[in-house]
Amino acid sequence: MQVKASDGTFLSGRVRLVVGDITAQKVDVIVNAANPTLLGGGGVDGAVHRVGGSAILEECREIRRSHYPQGLPAGEAVITTAGNLPAQFVIHTVGPIYGRHDGREAELLAACYKNSLLLAVQNSLNSIAFPAISTGVYGYPPAEAAATASQAIMEFLATANSLSEVRLVFFKQSDMNVFLRHHKFE
Ligand code: ADP
Numbered sequence: 001m002q003v004k005a006s007d008g009t010f011l012s013g014r015v016r017l018v019v020g021d022i023t024a025q026k027v028d029v030i031v032n033a034a035n036p037t038l039l040g041g042g043g044v045d046g047a048v049h050r051v052g053g054s055a056i057l058e059e060c061r062e063i064r065r066s067h068y069p070q071g072l073p074a075g076e077a078v079i080t081t082a083g084n085l086p087a088q089f090v091i092h093t094v095g096p097i098y099g100r101h102d103g104r105e106a107e108l109l110a111a112c113y114k115n116s117l118l119l120a121v122q123n124s125l126n127s128i129a130f131p132a133i134s135t136g137v138y139g140y141p142p143a144e145a146a147a148t149a150s151q152a153i154m155e156f157l158a159t160a161n162s163l164s165e166v167r168l169v170f171f172k173q174s175d176m177n178v179f180l181r182h183h184k185f186e
Pocket of ligand 1: 021022034044095134137170171175
């Protein structure tokens with residue numbers, strides 16, 4: 001088991017853990033734990049649209065119409081501007097619902113992280129903040145999610161050196177503590 005880095009950072013400072021609200025993060029892009037409709041919901045999704053305002057929803061509607069009339073599948077990610085948020089962009093990704101994907105949950109959760117990181121790189125963005133995707137309403141056990149998310153991020157960062165900061169934002173200190181006990185960062 002990994003020992004907590006004294007300053008909450010991993011991978012030479014490229015990953016940073018914080019407790020806070022994802023909508024308050026001043027980074028190039030924040031990630032929204034969206035649902036397939038892309039039209040808003042509860043938790044992170046509700047907060048992003050509430051704080052970000054209607055511009056984000058309008059772009060999501062257009063993405064649905066033009067690219068995903070059936071909804072955004074789990075594991076995939078799309079990008080919009082960030083309206084009134086302090087970030088410049090929002091990447092919307094759909095986490096897996098735990099127990100609903102025939103054992104492909106970990107693969108799909110890893111895909112959420114990797115596809116979001118890839119979109120950030122493709123858009124020349126250097127800093128990104130993630131919430132703990134799927135660990136709320138979607139029921140993913142936080143310990144399992146920590147292992148999968150950290151592994152996916154570590155693998156991606158090994159291939160992409162333009163990203164200077166991946167910030168992992170936990171709503172509560174107790175959520176961060178679970179992550180610290182179960183992550184795979186080396
Ligand atoms: P999902 O539907 O993918 O499970 P949720 O939004 O329900 O997404 O929750 C994902 C995680 O984000 C949970 O751990 C939840 O406590 C946390 N969370 C909820 N609101 C916020 C917020 N405003 N900022 C950061 N984390 C949040």
